[in-house]
Amino acid sequence: MATGSGKSLVAVRSAEELHAGRVLVLVPSLDLLAQTETAWREGGRRGPMIGVSSLRGEEASFPNTTDVDELVEWTRGLDKVTVYATYASLGLGTLERAHARGLPGWDLIVVDEAHRVSGRIGKPWAVVHDNQKIPSLRRLYMTATPRLWQLGDEESQTGAPGELVASMDDDLEGPFGSRAFTLTLSEAIDRGICAPYQVVCVDVTDIALQAAQLLGAEGRSTEVRGARLAALQTALVKASSEENFRRTLVFHHVVKEAEAFAAGLTDVAAKLHANDPELYPKTIWANWLCGDHKPLHRRRLLREFAAGIATDGTVVEKCYLSSVKVLGEGVDTKNCDSVYWADVRGSMPDLVQAVGRALRMQPGEGKMASLVVPVLLGPGETADNMLTSRAFGGLARLLEALRAHDARVVEALAQQQAPSHVRGVQSRSWSQEDDTAGGSRTGPGLSVPARELLKFSTPRDPAALAAFINLRVLNPEHEHWRRGVEAAALYAREHGDLKVPFTYRVPAADDQEAKDTGWPASLAGFPLGQWTADARRLYARGEMDEDRVEQLEKLGMIWSHYDVAWEEGLSAARGWAAEHGHLLAPLDATFQGAKVGIWLKNARAAARKAAEIEQRRAEGLPVGSSAGAMPDERREQLEDIDASWCPAWPVSWQRCFHLVRTHLNTGAALPTTPGEILRQGEDLGRWVQTVRHGWEQLTGVQQWMSEQVLGITPASEDEKPPRPPYAGRQMGRQPDRRPAVLRPRRPPQRPAQAHGDRTHRRRPEGPAPPRSMDQQPTQQSRHTDPRTSGTTLHNRHAVVVSGTADTARRAPQVRTSETPPLVSGVSARRQAACTLRSRRFDRAQYEEPG
Numbered sequence: 001m002a003t004g005s006g007k008s009l010v011a012v013r014s015a016e017e018l019h020a021g022r023v024l025v026l027v028p029s030l031d032l033l034a035q036t037e038t039a040w041r042e043g044g045r046r047g048p049m050i051g052v053s054s055l056r057g058e059e060a061s062f063p064n065t066t067d068v069d070e071l072v073e074w075t076r077g078l079d080k081v082t083v084y085a086t087y088a089s090l091g092l093g094t095l096e097r098a099h100a101r102g103l104p105g106w107d108l109i110v111v112d113e114a115h116r117v118s119g120r121i122g123k124p125w126a127v128v129h130d131n132q133k134i135p136s137l138r139r140l141y142m143t144a145t146p147r148l149w150q151l152g153d154e155e156s157q158t159g160a161p162g163e164l165v166a167s168m169d170d171d172l173e174g175p176f177g178s179r180a181f182t183l184t185l186s187e188a189i190d191r192g193i194c195a196p197y198q199v200v201c202v203d204v205t206d207i208a209l210q211a212a213q214l215l216g217a218e219g220r221s222t223e224v225r226g227a228r229l230a231a232l233q234t235a236l237v238k239a240s241s242e243e244n245f246r247r248t249l250v251f252h253h254v255v256k257e258a259e260a261f262a263a264g265l266t267d268v269a270a271k272l273h274a275n276d277p278e279l280y281p282k283t284i285w286a287n288w289l290c291g292d293h294k295p296l297h298r299r300r301l302l303r304e305f306a307a308g309i310a311t312d313g314t315v316v317e318k319c320y321l322s323s324v325k326v327l328g329e330g331v332d333t334k335n336c337d338s339v340y341w342a343d344v345r346g347s348m349p350d351l352v353q354a355v356g357r358a359l360r361m362q363p364g365e366g367k368m369a370s371l372v373v374p375v376l377l378g379p380g381e382t383a384d385n386m387l388t389s390r391a392f393g394g395l396a397r398l399l400e401a402l403r404a405h406d407a408r409v410v411e412a413l414a415q416q417q418a419p420s421h422v423r424g425v426q427s428r429s430w431s432q433e434d435d436t437a438g439g440s441r442t443g444p445g446l447s448v449p450a451r452e453l454l455k456f457s458t459p460r461d462p463a464a465l466a467a468f469i470n471l472r473v474l475n476p477e478h479e480h481w482r483r484g485v486e487a488a489a490l491y492a493r494e495h496g497d498l499k500v501p502f503t504y505r506v507p508a509a510d511d512q513e514a515k516d517t518g519w520p521a522s523l524a525g526f527p528l529g530q531w532t533a534d535a536r537r538l539y540a541r542g543e544m545d546e547d548r549v550e551q552l553e554k555l556g557m558i559w560s561h562y563d564v565a566w567e568e569g570l571s572a573a574r575g576w577a578a579e580h581g582h583l584l585a586p587l588d589a590t591f592q593g594a595k596v597g598i599w600l601k602n603a604r605a606a607a608r609k610a611a612e613i614e615q616r617r618a619e620g621l622p623v624g625s626s627a628g629a630m631p632d633e634r635r636e637q638l639e640d641i642d643a644s645w646c647p648a649w650p651v652s653w654q655r656c657f658h659l660v661r662t663h664l665n666t667g668a669a670l671p672t673t674p675g676e677i678l679r680q681g682e683d684l685g686r687w688v689q690t691v692r693h694g695w696e697q698l699t700g701v702q703q704w705m706s707e708q709v710l711g712i713t714p715a716s717e718d719e720k721p722p723r724p725p726y727a728g729r730q731m732g733r734q735p736d737r738r739p740a741v742l743r744p745r746r747p748p749q750r751p752a753q754a755h756g757d758r759t760h761r762r763r764p765e766g767p768a769p770p771r772s773m774d775q776q777p778t779q780q781s782r783h784t785d786p787r788t789s790g791t792t793l794h795n796r797h798a799v800v801v802s803g804t805a806d807t808a809r810r811a812p813q814v815r816t817s818e819t820p821p822l823v824s825g826v827s828a829r830r831q832a833a834c835t836l837r838s839r840r841f842d843r844a845q846y847e848e849p850g
Contacts, residue, residue, distance in 0.1 A: 305319050
C-alpha cells in the first residue's frame, strides 16, 4: 500500500474480519510501537494490550515488559489480547523463548514495514517467517516499499553460497505468500486517501559557498559545511514563503548538521523578514530530533510541530523540524505539508518513506504536499546544466524513487513538448496557461499532470527538462553513451587506465592539453569523471546492459577503486611471500615500493572484525555495521598464500616460528645461542632462548607448537638467568653524588633486636619495597587454564602453525571442560589462524613416524 495511505487501519479491520483473538503486531521502532497501539485502539480494537519493549511509565500508556516469564504470565488464559513488539524482540529471541516456555500461538501476526524482514533468511529478524519458532494461523505482511531479492543481490552476498533469501515476490509458496491487495500511490491520490504532491526544485547560487569551493576547501571542511548550511537555511525559508507551506520536515544525515540547521533558522528568518516583512514570516518554530532523544521528548516536539505553538505558548507562522533517521518509517507527523531534503541520500525505500510524511492527510483536508529539493550550483554552473551537473543528482534520485510508486506522472515529464531553443518557461506560469479538455497540451510546454508535479525557482526549457527525465531518471545510462565511450577511449589511450577523477572534464578546444592529446572539439567540457562514476553506480545496481559492460571492460574500466586497491595490495603481498616463503611480514616490509607490512596489518584488523561479526551473528546478538569487515573471498585469497597469515598471537612470534621450522627442515640443528643463526633479520637462537625462558607466558597452543613441532623444551630454573634484586636495593648500593644539601634526609637506624639466636633489623616505616618475581602472589582466573597461563580461553578455535599454504599444518585444540576456548581470531575454511569453526586436530600429523 502507498505510504501514508492508512495501513494501520487496514490491519485493525483485517483482524476484526478474521475474528483474530490473539494478535501479534511487529513494528521497527519504539516510537512506532506506541503510535501503533494508539492507532489500533482508536481504530476499534478492544481487549488487553501489552508491549514487548523497554518503554516504561509515561513513555507508554499500556504495560510493557522484556521479561519472558512476565510476558507468558500476562497473556495466560486470554482469548483476546494484542501484543505489540519491535523487531529487536526477534533479534534478541524474546518472543522465541516465550513460546518455548508456554506462550500460545497467535491467530494473526501483523508485520508492519515488512520490507525489513526481507532479504537473507538467516538474519535474526527473519525468524518471523518460521512457524515452528513463532507459531501463528495467519500472517499479514504490510509495506509501502516491497523489495524483490535474488541470490545475486548485493546484500545477499554476505551469506554462504546457496543461502536462501526471503523475497517479496507475489508467490504463494514464498515466505511472504501471494499478494492480497495493492494500492498504488496514484490510485491513493485519485481516491483522496493521500494528498497530491508537487516537487519543488530550488536553485541555489551561493557566493560564499562557491568562493570556499574555488579556494580549494575540502567538501567536509568547516568553511564549506558552514556556507552550505547557511545556503540551505535561506533556500528553505524562501521556498516556504513563496510556496506557502507551513509545517516542514527537514531530513539530514549528520546529527551535528541537523542541530546547527535548526539553531540558525531563527536568525535567518529574522534577517529575511527585516528585508521583506510582507513575504517572510515574523515568528517561526525550529527544533531537531535524533535517535538519542527520549520518546517523551520526541512526542512533545511533534505535538508542538503539529499545533504551531512553541513551548512558551507563542503561536508561530511556520514550523521547521530537522531530523536524522528518526522520522522515517511509519511515524505520524500530523499537519506536515512539506518535506525538505538537506541531503538526498539513503535507499529508494528510505526516500519513499520520507515522502510519506507529507502525504498523510485527514479526510476532506484537501492539502497539497510539497517535496522540496535544493540544488546547490557549483562555481560556473547554471540551471541549464541539468544533464551534467552533479548538483541535480538529488533531484534525479528523488524522481527515480517517485517513479517506482507513481510512474504515470513522472514518465509524462519525459515527453518533449517544445523545441530545445524555447527558453523562459517557468513552472509557476504553467498553471496559468490555457489547457484543452481532458488535460491535453496546448502549444509549447508540458501536459497538465506534469506541470502540476514539478516546479522550478528559475525558468526551464521544457525540452531540456524532458531530456533530463529521459537520461537521468528513466534511462540514466542511455544519454551521450557514445560520447562517453569515445571520451573514455581517448582518456585510456592517453593515461593507460580509466582511473578518472570525479571532477575531470574534457579540456576545451583552445586548451593546451586538448591540443597535445588530440581531444576533439565535440567532446569539449564533457564530464568524463561523472560519466564513469554513473557507469559504476549503474553497474553495481545491475542496471547496465551486458554489451555496455563488455565495452567498458575492453577499455580497462575500473568498477571499484576499492577492488583495485585490494588487488594491488594482494599482488604485492603475493610477491613478498614468494621471496620470503611466508606472509608474516614485519610492519616496515615493502615490495616494489608497496607497503606490504602496513597493508597486511590492516587486512588482519578487517579479518578480526569479520570474525567478531560472525560470532555475534551465531550467538543471535546485534551485529551492527559490517563496514571494514573482510569478506570470506578475500580472506581465502590470503589463506591460499599463507594459511597462518593472521595468528592469534603476535605476528613476530609466528614469523620466528616459521623461520625456525624452515631451518630445521634443512636438516640443521635447533639454534639455541643468540647470534648463531640470523634469518630475514631475526635472531633465531635468541627467539628460541626467549621461548624457553618465557614458557609460562605462552598459550597452550604455542607451547604445543614449540615442543612438538620444533622440539623446544622449557628451561629449568637453573638455566634461567638470575632475577635481579628489587630496585630499592639496587639504588641503595649506588653512591649518591649529589651535594649534601640536595640529598634526602634518611631516618636514623634503629638498633637491632635479638630474638633467640637470630638478629633482626626493623624495616623503616613507609611503603614496602617491591617483591621480586618469585615473591609475587599468584591468582588464577576461572577463565585461565594452568597450561595456558596468561591466555584468555575461547572455544571452537584452531591455529595454523606453519608457513605458506602448501606446507601448512594445524595444531590441536587445548581445551578444558570448565573454561572457554583457547584463542579468538578469524574464521577460515582451511582451518586458518583463529578459525571460528569447531574442528579437532590430529596430533599425529606433527609427530615423527615411529
